[in-house]
Amino acid sequence: MESVEHCHKTSVIHRDLKPENLLLASKAKGAAVKLADFGLAIEAENDKPSWYGFAGTPGYLSPEVLRKEAYGKPVDMWACGVILYILLVGYPPFWDEDQQKLYNIIKHGKYDYPSPEWDTVTHEAKDLINRMLTIDPNRRITASEALKHAWIANRERVASSVHRQQTVDSLKKFNARRKLKGAILTTMLVSKNFSTFREKSQSQGAVQAKAAGRSSKKDDGIKESSDGSTIEDDDVRARKQEIIKLTEQIIEAIQKGDYETYTQICDPHLTCFEPEAFGNLIHGMDFHKFYFDNANKGNKARNTIVNPYVHLIGEDTAVIAYVRLTQFINSSGLPVTQQSEETRVYQRKESKWQHIHFHRSGSPSMPAK
Structure with a gap:
């Protein structure tokens, strides 16, 4: 208390x-x-x-x-x-x-x-x-x-x-039932999320349509769930998944050297803090474009987002924080893994999410952005 x-x-x-x-x-x-x-x-x-x-x-x-x-x-x-x-x-x-x-x-x-x-x-x-x-x-x-x-x-x-x-004695039984239900629920969620993740990755529109479809099944919009599991309404869950997907698209665009896709997601006045800027706040896209013009495009580095956490601020602002793991083969032919902690801020403008701020700490990834 x-x-x-x-x-x-x-x-x-x-x-x-x-x-x-x-x-x-x-x-x-x-x-x-x-x-x-x-x-x-x-x-x-x-x-x-x-x-x-x-x-x-x-x-x-x-x-x-x-x-x-x-x-x-x-x-x-x-x-x-x-x-x-x-x-x-x-x-x-x-x-x-x-x-x-x-x-x-x-x-x-x-x-x-x-x-x-x-x-x-x-x-x-x-x-x-x-x-x-x-x-x-x-x-x-x-x-x-x-x-x-x-x-x-x-x-x-x-x-x-x-x-x-x-x-x-009753608490022990209660706890045993809770753990059993939790194990069953986890198995159900893993299988469900694996299948829905593939569906959601097809398009953002599919995510929103599916969320809307689930919400329409009940007048009160409450999602069915087993007792003992934490739940959120479908609209919130869908918006969070949308932010994660946008972040994956940004990283994929960087990986492929696709500056056009990068600029479609990022606001022209994007601000950022990152190690390459030596602690300075960078404003605009010129700093980022340099890396797209000069980095090796299509490098074979593999990027993985770990533990993403999305915080929704009202209807039109979102923040995502996550750990980014980058795996690649160095000049000596040895496998290397680097880690960085990243935070990205999104704002919805005219029904479209735009990436407006970026912060990274830790080891730089490949390429840097």
Whole structure:
């Protein structure tokens, strides 16, 4: 809760709080708890609720997200309520094999405290859960308020000290089911993504058409997914894939010495920081054109994008960060691999993405751009 409070004080919303994103620093008793996986985290604008897209993990999504309403920091507190419920009895407050039924249960906040496992849980613990799982986000308890709640602030007096062996056993079963489902889901995603990647690489139009087709299957635009997996809406996923594809096209154009394709994707006023510029900010295309005119075209270097991360800023701006591995045979006939960290900024102008800024650190690739 202290980690969540820290995030919220800096206007960061995690959006994907769940047990598997809570880590222990070590196996020692009393080890520090670490909050992990900020892949879906966003920075709230002016701390005002807004629609930041459909993202999270099904069983931990808040009612306002499922209703596709403006949301903010309270979504994290709802997820904390789900986590606390699970930690106390070993099973989630909301559950149904049918995902749409699950969403309907969450929207109406339908949960209870069945006997006998909840009989030994104190009133204060249940009260904290109730305040976290309040449907109205404006009335939901905040992280700072939760830290002052009696069950946390006065644990010695109000928290039960009974060892909950049944909860431990239930948690082990819950974790086993989660891992099994995760393994099955991963296998499904790998096979699905491999096939869809080939389809998406045919054209950007195919990406958008396919995304639109999926979204039209449901009125609410919610993507089907197994419980326990992080999801994003199809429009966001499609736009991110589009940025990755554009970046691959830029690197391919550099590889082939195709200046025409390069200029079609890059803004004429492209700015860049890169080692060849000795720390200077370069503006325009002349610096880049030099390499296309003088580098060996069609060299046999192989470029691979590793760990791409796309951050969408509104509808018309995107940033991609990734590691670029370049493999080639040097003058001595030996295989060499170089690595660089790259960031590219894109802006959509007249319905077309344009590459407007580039930053690279690390070893230069071949050719340099």
